[in-house]
Amino acid sequence: MQAERCGLTAPVGLVPTMGYLHEGHLSLVDAARRENPTVVATIFVNPTQFGPQEDFKRYPRDETRDLKLLETAGTDVIFIPDPAEMYPPGYDSWVDIGGITARLEGAARPGHFRGVATVCAKLFNITRPDVAYFGQKDAQQVAVIKKMIAELNMNFSISIQPTVRETDGLAQSSRNSYLSAAERRAAPVLYRALSLARERWQTGETDANKLRQLITKTIGEEAGTKIDYISIADNATLEELTTVKSPALVSLAVRFGGTRLIDNIVL
Amino acid sequence: MQAERCGLTAPVGLVPTMGYLHEGHLSLVDAARRENPTVVATIFVNPTQFGPQEDFKRYPRDETRDLKLLETAGTDVIFIPDPAEMYPPGYDSWVDIGGITARLEGAARPGHFRGVATVCAKLFNITRPDVAYFGQKDAQQVAVIKKMIAELNMNFSISIQPTVRETDGLAQSSRNSYLSAAERRAAPVLYRALSLARERWQTGETDANKLRQLITKTIGEEAGTKIDYISIADNATLEELTTVKSPALVSLAVRFGGTRLIDNIVL
Numbered sequence: 417m418q419a420e421r422c423g424l425t426a427p428v429g430l431v432p433t434m435g436y437l438h439e440g441h442l443s444l445v446d447a448a449r450r451e452n453p454t455v456v457a458t459i460f461v462n463p464t465q466f467g468p469q470e471d472f473k474r475y476p477r478d479e480t481r482d483l484k485l486l487e488t489a490g491t492d493v494i495f496i497p498d499p500a501e502m503y504p505p506g507y508d509s510w511v512d513i514g515g516i517t518a519r520l521e522g523a524a525r526p527g528h529f530r531g532v533a534t535v536c537a538k539l540f541n542i543t544r545p546d547v548a549y550f551g552q553k554d555a556q557q558v559a560v561i562k563k564m565i566a567e568l569n570m571n572f573s574i575s576i577q578p579t580v581r582e583t584d585g586l587a588q589s590s591r592n593s594y595l596s597a598a599e600r601r602a603a604p605v606l607y608r609a610l611s612l613a614r615e616r617w618q619t620g621e622t623d624a625n626k627l628r629q630l631i632t633k634t635i636g637e638e639a640g641t642k643i644d645y646i647s648i649a650d651n652a653t654l655e656e657l658t659t660v661k662s663p664a665l666v667s668l669a670v671r672f673g674g675t676r677l678i679d680n681i682v683l
Numbered sequence: 684m685q686a687e688r689c690g691l692t693a694p695v696g697l698v699p700t701m702g703y704l705h706e707g708h709l710s711l712v713d714a715a716r717r718e719n720p721t722v723v724a725t726i727f728v729n730p731t732q733f734g735p736q737e738d739f740k741r742y743p744r745d746e747t748r749d750l751k752l753l754e755t756a757g758t759d760v761i762f763i764p765d766p767a768e769m770y771p772p773g774y775d776s777w778v779d780i781g782g783i784t785a786r787l788e789g790a791a792r793p794g795h796f797r798g799v800a801t802v803c804a805k806l807f808n809i810t811r812p813d814v815a816y817f818g819q820k821d822a823q824q825v826a827v828i829k830k831m832i833a834e835l836n837m838n839f840s841i842s843i844q845p846t847v848r849e850t851d852g853l854a855q856s857s858r859n860s861y862l863s864a865a866e867r868r869a870a871p872v873l874y875r876a877l878s879l880a881r882e883r884w885q886t887g888e889t890d891a892n893k894l895r896q897l898i899t900k901t902i903g904e905e906a907g908t909k910i911d912y913i914s915i916a917d918n919a920t921l922e923e924l925t926t927v928k929s930p931a932l933v934s935l936a937v938r939f940g941g942t943r944l945i946d947n948i949v950l
Contacts, residue, residue, distance in 0.1 A: 418838050508782045509834035514775030534835075541836040567776035568801075569808040571685050 417495045417542050424493070425453045427546030432539050435459040436476040436590040437485050440580040444549040445489040447577050456543050457486050458495045464503065465531030476593050495543065502538060511537045511568070513560050516654045521556045521678070524644050524669060529560050536561055537568070545572050553579040553587050555665055555680040559654060579679070581607065587679045599672040602638040606670060606679045609634035613648075613666055617683050622660045624648040635670055644669035644676065651682055684762045684809050691760070692720045694813030699806050702726040703743040703857040704752050707847040711816040712756040714844050723810050724753050725762045731770065732798030743860050762810060769805060778804045778835070780827050783921045788823045788945070791911050791936060796827050803828055804835070812839050820846040820854050822932055822947045826921060846946070848874065854946045866939040869905045873937060873946045876901035880915075880933055884950050889927045891915040902937055911936035911943065918949055 421428070429448030433441050448455045459482055466472035479496070486494055510530055516522075517529035540548065550558050558576055565574060580588045585607035586600075595603060609631040616630060631646050649656050651663040660683055667680035688695070696715030700708050715722045726749055733739035746763070753761055777797055783789075784796035807815065817825050825843055832841060847855045852874035853867075862870060876898040883897060898913045916923050918930040927950055934947035 418836075504834075506782070507834055508780060509831055510779045510781070511835075512777045512779055514777070515773070538836045541838060544838070564776055567771075567774055568778075569685075569805045571808060571811070 417493075417497075420493060421456075421542075421544055424456070427452045428454045428456055428544070430539070430543050430545030430548045431455065431457040431491075432536065432548065432550075433457060433459055433482075434461045434475065434590065435482050436478055436593070437482050438580070438588040438590060438592075440551050440553060440588040442485060442489050443577050443580050444551060445486065445491055447575060448547070448549050449490045451575070452547065454493070455491050456493045456495065456545065457491045458497075458539050458543065460495075460497055460499075460502065460535065460539070462502075462531055462535040463499055464534060465528050467525055467527060470525070471591075471594075476590055495539075497542075502535070510534050511564060513564050513567075516556070516559050516563060519556075519649070519654050519656075520645060520647055520667060521669065529557070532557055533560055533564050537564065537570075540570060540572070547573050547575050549575050549577060551579060552576050552682075553589065553679070555651075555667055555682075556654065559652065585611070587677075589677065591675060591677060594675040595672060599640065599675065602640060603672060603677060605635055605638045605641065606668060606677060610666055610668070610679060610681045614681055614683060617660055624657045624660050624664075627660065627666070631666075631668065635668075640672060642671040644671060648683075684760075684764075687760060688723075688809075688811055691723070694719045695721045695723055695811070697806070697810050697812030697815045698722065698724040698758075699803065699815065699817075700724060700726055700749075701728045701742065701857065702749050703745055703860070704749050705847070705855040705857060705859075707818050707820060707844075707855040709752060709756050710844050710847050711818060712753065712758055714842060715814070715816050716757045718842070719814060721760070722758050723760045723762060723812065724758045725764075725806050725810065727762075727764055727766075727769065727802065727806070729769075729798055729802040730766055731801060732795050734792055734794060737792070738858075738861075743857055762806075764809075769802070777801050778831060780831050780834075783823070783826050783830060786823075786916070786921050786923075787912060787914055787934060788936065796824070799824055800827055800831050804831065804837075807837060807839070814840050814842050816842050816844060818846060819843050819949075820856065820946070822918075822934055822949075823921065826919065852878070854944075856944065858942055858944060861942040862939060866907065866942065869907060870939055870944060872902055872905045872908065873935060873944060877933055877935070877946060877948045881948055881950060884927055891924045891927050891931075894927065894933070898933075898935065902935075907939060909938040911938060915950075 429452035431444045511533040513533050522529050584604040586604045613627045628646050646668045651665040664683045669678045696719035698711045778800040780800050789796050851871040853871045880894045895913050913935045915933050918932040931950045936945045
């Protein structure tokens with residue numbers, strides 16, 4: 417990939433993925449395609465960002481379908497490294513981003529963002545993008561990678577694309593494939609709850625606790641949901657707010673049976 | 684620096700320093716000069732690689748003299764960042780290299796190599812070298828940076844230059860300026876002890892403990908010395924050896940009054 421990179425026409429747009437692509441990923445490829453002569457995509461289910469009890473082994477994979485989708489979308493280069501090549505025996509080099517990684521997903525998934533930052537640093541060094549494309553769906557990941565790029569002086573920009581949703585509002589995610597039919601019917605409650613909070617805020621409610629309660633109550637009305645967290649936080653520092661001040665990130669993680677989904681909106 | 688970098692003729696040779704230059708640094712510039720059309724040097728006394736009880740504040744500085752020496756040696760670009768620019772308020776991004784950093788200097792100076800790896804990653808991202816030049820004098824630093832470059836897939840090479848010594852054998856170091864006249868007279872014992880161990884090994888001694896004892900005894904014969912460590916280790920993993928097997932790194936850290944000096948040879 418490093419050798420191939422030398423021959424590519426700049427600027428190069430990078431779309432890093434864990435595969436099992438959906439319209440969210442393809443919207444990143446579309447944006448990269450519009451803005452760069454060369455689009456590089458990576459497919460790598462990164463073991464170091466999964467906890468020991470998490471879904472690394474059963475994370476959905478379909479390389480044949482992914483390759484077709486990426487080719488149709490106009491990807492020039494697809495990089496699919498082998499885990500043993502990315503993490504050879506004795507591997508022990510890590511990028512740790514402090515502060516914002518301790519909250520929300522970082523609190524629920526210890527070590528997750530160390531894995532994310534490390535694999536992104538590696539993929540950035542290998543593909544040397546001019547612009548890297550990420551989805552707003554993973555809002556905290558976006559904040560962590562922005563901080564890493566700025567603080568480690570990586571010399572390229574990041575472009576954040578809006579969350580792509582199903583017609584009923586459910587954010588597209590590879591993990592939606594885990595949902596049973598009943599869970600799938602229940603899952604749109606996440607975006608319904610976020611949208612209710614946005615409406616309430618737009619009509620004057622700035623008490624963050626009242627908005628958190630509204631979201632909690634709305635999600636609780638669906639049977640079989642289990643809330644991991646409901647957060648209303650500063651969009652850059654991810655510190656929880658008492659009074660909503662724009663831009664605020666409203667984010668949540670909720671379990672439907674064994675499946676954990678996340679979603680967010682920015683007020 | 685990042686903007687300046689775009690106009691430079693490749694390959695670019697990088698010489699990262701903490702300033703207060705001596706012939707060791709200048710030998711790195713010479714090597715970079717011979718092998719690259721462009722030579723970039725950096726001067727930055729990196730606060731994050733000093734412990735709270737260490738000599739960050741009193742570390743010797745002489746920018747005027749450094750600039751003259753670098754210019755005479757044929758440096759094209761000299762980058763002298765401000766600490767507040769390298770580590771702005773809220774800074775919290777770190778590169779941690781595990782394993783080999785726990786031993787020797789890492790054991791004696793907790794956090795030291797996290798600071799070294801982080802500042803090097805930043806300087807590498809800012810200056811984007813084709814070859815980076817380091818001195819064998821800081822052998823463990825060399826091992827850490829080699830591991831970081833390989834494992835984080837940084838796309839350039841590293842060139843290690845031999846330790847430059849005074850005529851009496853003392854390894855050149857900015858910290859030699861701390862030595863009193865008496866300490867300066869005693870300090871060549873380090874290289875004398877290392878050389879004795881090498882002779883003994885060359886004439887057939889492979890028992891690492893016997894060589895460690897020889898070094899310890901030789902240094903102990905100088906008054907006012909205090910040994911931090913004497914190590915005979917695998918040159919790549921830095922694991923201590925029972926039987927010397929080439930290439931082995933023989934390294935030591937010894938205090939002369941308040942001044943801590945390091946030196947090493949490879950068998």
